[in-house]
Amino acid sequence: MSKRGFYGLLMFVFLQQDPRQIVEEAQRRSTSQSQRYEGTLRVLDAKGKIIEKRWQYDRVGSHGSSKAVLRFTAPAEVKGVALLIINHADKASDQWMWTPAINRERRIALQDRSTRFFGTDFSFEDLEERDTNQFDYKMLGEESIDGAACWKLQSTPRQSKASQYSHSYLWLRKDNFALAQIENYSKDQLVRRAHYTDIRNDQGIWTAHEIDMHDLKRNSRTILKVEKLQYNVSMKDDAFTLQALRRES
Amino acid sequence: MMLLRLLSWPYLRRHVLRWTLTLAGIVLGVAVFVAMHTANRSIFSAFDKTIDQIAGSAQLQVSAGEFGFDESILERVQAVPEVGVAVPVIEANVETKIPGQGSILLLGIDMTGDRSLRDYELKDADDAIIDDPLVFLAQPDSVMVTKEFAERNKLEVNSRVPLLTIDGEKQFTVRGIMSSAGMTQAFGGNLAVMDIYAAQQVLGRGRRFDRIDIRAKEGITVDQCKAAVKAALGESFEVETPSARGRHFEGLLRSYSTAMTISSLFALIVGMFIIYNSFAIAVTQRRSEIGILRALGATRGQIQRLFFLESITAGFVGSALGAFAGVGMASVITTYMSTVLEQTTGFAQRVTELAIDPKLIVAGIAIGVITSIFAASIPARSAARVDPVQALQKGKYQVLSAGENRRRRRMALTVSLISVACLFLSYSKLFFYAGYVLMIVAGLLLAPALTLLLSKCLRPILKQLLPAEGTLAADSLVQAPRRTSATVSALMLSLAMVVGFGGFAHSFYTSVGEWMDNALNPDFFVSPSANLVVRAITFPASIRSVIEHVAGVDQVQLVRNARVSFRNVPVMVLAIETEKVSGTVHRMPVAGTTEEMNRLTGQGKGMMVSDSFAQIHTVRMGDIVELPTPSGLLKLPIVGIVRDYSDLQGSLLIDRSVYTKWWNDDTANVARVYVKKGEDVGVVRQRVIDALAGHHGLLVLTNREVRDWIMKLIDQWFALTYNQIAVAILVAVLGIVNTLTVSITDRRRELGVMQAVGGLRNQIRRTIWIEAFSIGVIGLVLGTALGAINLYYSLGMVKRDLGGLDLDYIFPLAFVAFMIPTILAASFIAAIGPAESAVRGSLVEALEYE
Known part of the structure; x- marks a missing residue:
């Protein structure tokens, strides 16, 4: 065995024993200075009705210190509506919605983070990027998702009031540390399942290009397709403020 | 029960019309009572339900x-x-x-x-x-x-x-x-x-x-x-909690529902006299029947029980029908009241279903039955005292004994004295209302004696006018004072109520008119809505400069008004530009001096309150009023008490600068606009309309439009009361019909003899008409007198418990003048049926009667 192979094996064995190290490694691998993509949202309700929306997503920074703006581009009725997310390392994010037609912002209160994100199956909380330090992790074993071997971990928020979920199960792919699936629980009930597919390597970062969020209470699902993904695009920090939203509306 | 079946039922069948009229008295009384309470309850219930429905799971x-x-x-x-x-x-x-x-x-x-x-x-x-x-x-x-x-x-x-x-x-x-x-x-x-x-x-x-x-x-x-x-x-x-808001709403409408309850009780008391009248007549007519029963060994208790049973039956049937009719009436009244409330308070409360309370229905029936028993108690006692020997003598009718009259007069005098004594202690609610009730009781006790006296006074006048018919009619009234006095009492009570409410309304209109002359004197008003109680829409203060720049505009005064909670009751706060307003409005001070109160209010060192607010919340000059504001608790002393009718629950006038500072809001509801002297108001108004066209959908209302709108609100507020008065009068008129019907039945033989000896049908008709007119006249005289007293107490009640309004005692002469032909016409209409019945009856049957 080569030296490199030996260290790889050592790291693998070490990571197997420490779930925090696994998620930190996954976080490290997905870290970028910025991100931009165009997303297509397809909401399929329990009765088969489909609603489609498009947005542009810009993020600067990463994880606990990132800022993101999500701006709807279609359909015409919602064009210009934006969501500003300021993530924090040690607490839940701050979120504001900008409505250009009335030219004003509204704060999304912490209490409302569990509500649906404007008719989709994502909640406002699901749009946050949280630092691994906000959770405790437990290794539950190994399972394969879509044929890929994954670690199955349990994450529990350290501050119970900071999240709507009492705990979540995470499946991280062993081969590239990409997230394959998350199941979110409220008390003992499974409320949402996010399934990550079409995982591609974009500029060295393994990224899912399709996320299928399933609301098990409503039995509806939202599929987010990520297109025109770019990492480390030049973005200005002051573009992620309410003033900037106002300016650009 | 057997006596009821053998004696009462056949009597009832013979006098269906009279009993129908008697029942109508109970039906109307109970119906109004049930309807008013059901309507009140339905509105409150709908409001509570609305709050719950809108509150969702909010706690x-x-x-x-x-x-x-x-x-x-x-x-x-x-x-x-x-x-x-x-x-x-x-x-x-x-x-x-x-x-x-x-x-x-x-x-x-x-x-x-x-x-x-x-x-x-x-x-x-x-x-x-x-x-x-x-x-x-x-x-x-x-x-x-x-x-x-x-x-x-x-x-x-x-x-x-x-x-x-x-x-x-x-x-x-x-x-x-x-x-x-x-x-x-x-x-x-x-x-x-x-x-x-x-x-x-x-x-x-x-x-x-x-x-x-x-x-x-x-x-x-x-x-x-x-x-x-x-x-x-x-x-x-x-x-x-959301339900506490319901209590606020209830507080807002307390005065209205109290007024409704009082007038429905009046209607019920009027109904009680009709029942009394019918039973008194029944006892008179069935004296021979009672005499036979007594001669056959029936005890006094049995006779008394028989009449009580009849009254219970009549009371129950009438009350049940009344309750049924009341529920029907309630839906109409509820719709009306909802509209009135929306117009006057700004609370739009649609009522989709009636809140029918089984307890209220039972209470309505119980009140009807108890009223019936109470009304029949004196006739039942009289029936039990019937002397079998006298009773079997034909042609004799029971008259009030001199002793009985004396006893009543003495009682009336005693009760009157106690009532007057209560006046001196009227600062206490208990003594005030005790005095009120006792004064009404005194009036009722005196009614038979006064009816007899007035009937005797009328006799020579009637004799002078129409010797035969006038004398016969007057004699009929004099000979049967009990029959007449019950109807007169009912009419008197109805008219007392009319005069009381009419006087209150008249005083209110007069006071509001004076207030409008003083306070509502701008040439026009700018408002987002023609309905000035809708305070939901405001406009920015910048509108002032738009209006001020219009040629011909002399001055613009911005007003912001809304309700805030004071001691858990919603009160109206009016934020005015005191300095400007004091130059154009000259309020009548109730306490304090105009200059001083304007100065201190304008400097933000105090507030003016309406006399109704001071009365409701028992506050005086110098007292500190604490108002919750978004910036903290605003504490201002009362520096003046003025007459102000901006809101029925009382109003507080603060300076606009105080409002903008404490509420952090510079919007307004109304802009009061004055036109420069010599300018054409219509032309300037059009210019203001044009100037505002590009800014906001504001309306420019003329002074006349605003005044008419206020008067319309007051009219609506009083309209239901007028309807209740109309019902009470209707009940009283039914009493006249009843009395005349019985009077004719009693005198069928006498009338038959008149016809037999050559009396013309028209003469008989005129006799009945004169009798009815006489009852109307006596009722009018006594009713007006009792009404004058009732007005005094009504105004006291309004000041104390119905909005704290301190109104001047103004006797409603025009109202009474209107009531004279109304009551006389009603009396005449009431007499038509019985008079025709009297002339169309078979002469032979009439002579065979009894």
Whole structure:
């Protein structure tokens, strides 16, 4: 065995024993200075009705210190509506919605983070990027998702009031540390399942290009397709403020 | 029971008409009582239900009166650890501009969090696209309406609904139709939901909310949560359960419902006299029957029980019918009252279902039966005392003995003296009302003696006018004072009520007229709505400069008014530009000097209060009034008490600078505009309309329009009372019909003899008519006298318990003058039937009678 192979094996064995190290490694691998993509949202309700929306997503920074703006581009009725997310390392994010037609912002209160994100199956909380330090992790074993071997971990928020979920199960792919699936629980009930597919390597970062969020209470699902993904695009920090939203509306 | 079947039933069958009239008295009395209470209850119940439906699962509500508060308060509430969910709400009644739909409750909510508290279940699957808060929020013209409202107005998704906003009439798009459940049933379905931030814009609210609905965190009790929120916000805000708002509403309408209850009780008392009259007559007519029974061994107790049983039966049947009719009447009254309340208080409360209380029905029937028993007690006792020997002598009728008359007079005198004594102690509520009741009792006790006296006084006049008919009619009244006095008593009570209420109304109109002359003297008013009680829409202070720049405008005074809570009762606060207003308005001070109160109020060192506010809340000059404001507790001393009728619950006048500072709001509801001397008001008004056209959908109302609108409100407020008075008069007129019918039956033989000896039919007719006129005249005289006393007590009652209004005693001469021909005409109409019955009866039968 080569030296490199030996260290790889050592790291693998070490990571197997420490779930925090696994998620930190996954976080490290997905870290970028910025991100931009165009997303297509397809909401399929329990009765088969489909609603489609498009947005542009810009993020600067990463994880606990990132800022993101999500701006709807279609359909015409919602064009210009934006969501500003300021993530924090040690607490839940701050979120504001900008409505250009009335030219004003509204704060999304912490209490409302569990509500649906404007008719989709994502909640406002699901749009946050949280630092691994906000959770405790437990290794539950190994399972394969879509044929890929994954670690199955349990994450529990350290501050119970900071999240709507009492705990979540995470499946991280062993081969590239990409997230394959998350199941979110409220008390003992499974409320949402996010399934990550079409995982591609974009500029060295393994990224899912399709996320299928399933609301098990409503039995509806939202599929987010990520297109025109770019990492480390030049973005200005002051573009992620309410003033900037106002300016650009 | 056997006596009832063998004696009472055949008698009843022989006198169906009379018993029908008697029952009508009970029916009307109980019907009015049940109807008024059911209507009151239905409105309160609908309001409570509305609050519950709109509150959803909210356990607490934070508010600061109608002025609302800055939206930053929301974050302070959401930060309280004991709070689970806190969502902002804007609530406003806005005109729909759809013909026939009146106003609609516009509920501004924050869709992102509100679903945690309220259910917005949409009508059907096709509405899934509407069930998209993003579209709803992105388009500020979005509204959701109820299924009921949509069906009534044939609206579908994407239909347009015209609503009155700060920018005038504006078209909104229906983006969702809520199914019939929970909240959507509020206000009879006249409810629309829109985004709260869009609502702020269309209603001109700036960055303010009306209230915050709260649900406590799991594991936290409502009291714990309330205490925590109160601690976080301080005394400036009210933190109450949703049901507490119902109590506020009840407080607002207390005066109205008390007035309704009193007048319905009057109607019932009037009905009681009709019953008394019928039973007294029945005893008189059945004296021979009673005599035979007594001769056959029936005991006095049996006779008394027989009449009591009859009264119970009559009371029960009449009351049951009355209760039934009352429920029917209630739906009409409820609709009317809802409209009146909306017009006068701004609370649009549609009532879709009657809150029928079985207890009220039972109480109504019980009151009817007890009234019937009470009314029949004296006749039943008289029946039991009938002497069998005298009773079997034909042609003798019972008359009041001199002893009985003396006893009554003595009692009346004693009761009157006690009543007068109570006047000296009338600062106590108990003594005031005891004095009132005793004065009415004294009047009733004196009624038979006065009826006899007046009948005797009338005799020579009638004899002079029509020797034969006049004498016969007068004799009939003199010979049967009990029969006449009961009817006269009923008429007297009705008229006393008429004079009391009429006098109150007259005094009120006069006082309001004087107030309007003094306070409402601008040339025109600029307002977002023709309905000045709608305070939901405000306009920015910048409108002032737009109006001031119009050629010919001399002065503009901005007014902001809204209700705030004072001692848990909503009171009206008027923020005025004191310095300007004092130059144009010369209020009559009740306490304090005009110059001083204007100076101190203008400097923000005090407030003026209306005399009704001072009376209701027992405050005096110098007392400190504490008002919750978003900036803390505003404490100002009372520096003047003035007459002001801006609100029935009393009003507080503060300077606009105080308002803008403490409420952090510079909007206005009304702009009072004065035109320069020599300028044509109409021309300047048109210029103002033109100037405002590009800014806001504001209306420019002339002084006359505003005055007419106020007078219309007052008319509506009194209209129901007038209806009740009409019912009471109707009951009294039924009494006249009853009395005359019996009078004819009693004198059938006498009338037959008259015809037999050549008396003409017209002479007999005239005799009956004169008798009826005489009853009317006596009733008018006594009723007017008792009414003058009743007016005194009514005004006292109004001052004490019905709005605290201190009105001058003005005897309603014009009202009485109107009542004279009305009552005489009613008496004549009441006499037509009996008179025709008297002349058309068979002569042979009449002579064989008895």
